[in-house]
Amino acid sequence: MILVIQSISKQLGERDIMWSNTESKENKDSGNLHHLSKEIFGSFGLALVIALTVFWFLNECANILLLRYVEEELWIMPEEQLIGWQYQILGFSMLSGVALFVVLFLSFVGERLAYIKEIVKGIDALGRHEWEYEIPIKGQNELTELAKRVNLLSKEEQLLREKEKRLQEEKESLIRSLSHDIRTPLTSLLSYSEFLKEKAVLGANEINDYMTLVEQKSQQIKVLTDRLLDGGNRSLETIENGRFLMEQLVDEWSAGLEDVFALEISLDECPNFKGEFDIQELRRIFDNLASNISKYADEREPVVLTIGKRDGRICIFQSNKKKILNEAVESTKIGIGSIEKIASHYGGRVQVVEKEETFEIKISLTEIKE
Numbered sequence: 001m002i003l004v005i006q007s008i009s010k011q012l013g014e015r016d017i018m019w020s021n022t023e024s025k026e027n028k029d030s031g032n033l034h035h036l037s038k039e040i041f042g043s044f045g046l047a048l049v050i051a052l053t054v055f056w057f058l059n060e061c062a063n064i065l066l067l068r069y070v071e072e073e074l075w076i077m078p079e080e081q082l083i084g085w086q087y088q089i090l091g092f093s094m095l096s097g098v099a100l101f102v103v104l105f106l107s108f109v110g111e112r113l114a115y116i117k118e119i120v121k122g123i124d125a126l127g128r129h130e131w132e133y134e135i136p137i138k139g140q141n142e143l144t145e146l147a148k149r150v151n152l153l154s155k156e157e158q159l160l161r162e163k164e165k166r167l168q169e170e171k172e173s174l175i176r177s178l179s180h181d182i183r184t185p186l187t188s189l190l191s192y193s194e195f196l197k198e199k200a201v202l203g204a205n206e207i208n209d210y211m212t213l214v215e216q217k218s219q220q221i222k223v224l225t226d227r228l229l230d231g232g233n234r235s236l237e238t239i240e241n242g243r244f245l246m247e248q249l250v251d252e253w254s255a256g257l258e259d260v261f262a263l264e265i266s267l268d269e270c271p272n273f274k275g276e277f278d279i280q281e282l283r284r285i286f287d288n289l290a291s292n293i294s295k296y297a298d299e300r301e302p303v304v305l306t307i308g309k310r311d312g313r314i315c316i317f318q319s320n321k322k323k324i325l326n327e328a329v330e331s332t333k334i335g336i337g338s339i340e341k342i343a344s345h346y347g348g349r350v351q352v353v354e355k356e357e358t359f360e361i362k363i364s365l366t367e368i369k370e
Contacts, residue, residue, distance in 0.1 A: 039141060043108035047101050055097030062089040115143050122150050131158035173337075182225065185217040185287065187294075213255060234278045234345070242273035242314070245282070246307050253286040253305070257293060261320075262302040269308030273368045281342045285363060288335035289318050296359065298323040309368055313348060316363040322356075339363060 066085055118135055125133035131154050135147040239245055246267060254263050293303055301321035308315055339361075340350045348364040 040109055044105060047104035047108060050104055051097040051101030054100050055093050058096055059090055059093035112143060119143065119147050119150065126150065126154050182221055185221050189214060189217050236276040236278055239277050240274045243270050246270055249282055249286050253290050256290055260299055261297060264302045264304045266306045271309055271368060273314060275366050285339050285342055288339055292335055293320055296322055310364065313367050314365045319360040322359055
């Protein structure tokens with residue numbers, strides 16, 4: 001049994017990658033380790049000594065009393081009968097000694113046997129994926145080390161499962177976010193197509209403008225689709241003229257809204273900053289803003305967009321009046337969630353103030369490097 005326990009402990013110990021953080025502590029504790037085999041053999045020896053002592057004491061006392069009775073003629077019996085009684089006393093004493101030895105030995109090792117049951121229970125819980133179960137730590141021997149390793153294995157497995165779950169959730173969130181963001185340029189393409197169908201005559205300049213917009217939105221859909229298939233990897237570019245980039249993104253944003261909404265745009269406080277940016281991420285911010293405006297903004301009221309410097313960071317502020325809907329429409333908040341995740345990539349954050357009649361959003365991005 002001891003060899004089996006030591007073998008299991010050794011096999012668990014081979015998982016160095018899981019226990020690298022605790023290796024030094026285990027090496028320190030091993031110096032104070034009381035070997036289970038020594039404890040058991042010590043208990044065996046002590047129980048044996050006590051049992052032999054009791055056996056000798058009972059046998060000697062009984063024989064002394066028997067012989068005294070015979071010598072004082074209190075109990076007259078033939079010699080054969082006397083020898084028979086002596087054998088009975090010897091057997092009784094031996095049986096008592098053996099019984100006492102078994103009781104003492106089991107009482108000495110009973111705690112270890114109970115602890116082995118607790119360890120087995122912990123291993124069974126590990127097999128049932130009950131990661132929260134923890135074996136109590138008792139003593140300082142091989143069983144203690146085995147219990148520690150099983151607990152550590154359970155904790156590592158729990159962390160691994162939590163990490164897998166978190167990665168799966170992030171993957172699903174990425175798919176929802178990019179799928180949502182693909183819909184905005186796709187909707188723009190459909191709008192342009194319907195407009196071109198309804199328009200009887202178009203000038204060369206108008207055709208060129210709309211073809212440019214269609215090409216931009218098609219390219220954007222391709223980039224988002226590639227990113228979705230590529231696991232959402234970012235593509236950072238060094239931007240030397242950040243104000244010019246913002247002007248381009250605002251032009252794209254306004255192109256799909258200016259025919260319906262009155263736009264009040266201000267970049268007066270936007271400095272010429274530089275840094276590393278994923279342009280498609282920034283474009284997704286403006287696309288999500290445009291999507292929310294198209295769905296929920298009142299067409300009779302102006303839509304305000306301001307880009308400037310706030311607290312040392314580039315800040316995008318957008319506000320609009322909310323239109324009255326005949327039926328309540330519950331937002332999925334995927335667009336806002338996508339903007340929040342993008343802002344976090346640049347150390348920024350998103351503040352949303354939504355009232356009964358108005359909607360405001362403030363997006364802080366990277367620290368300004370002018």
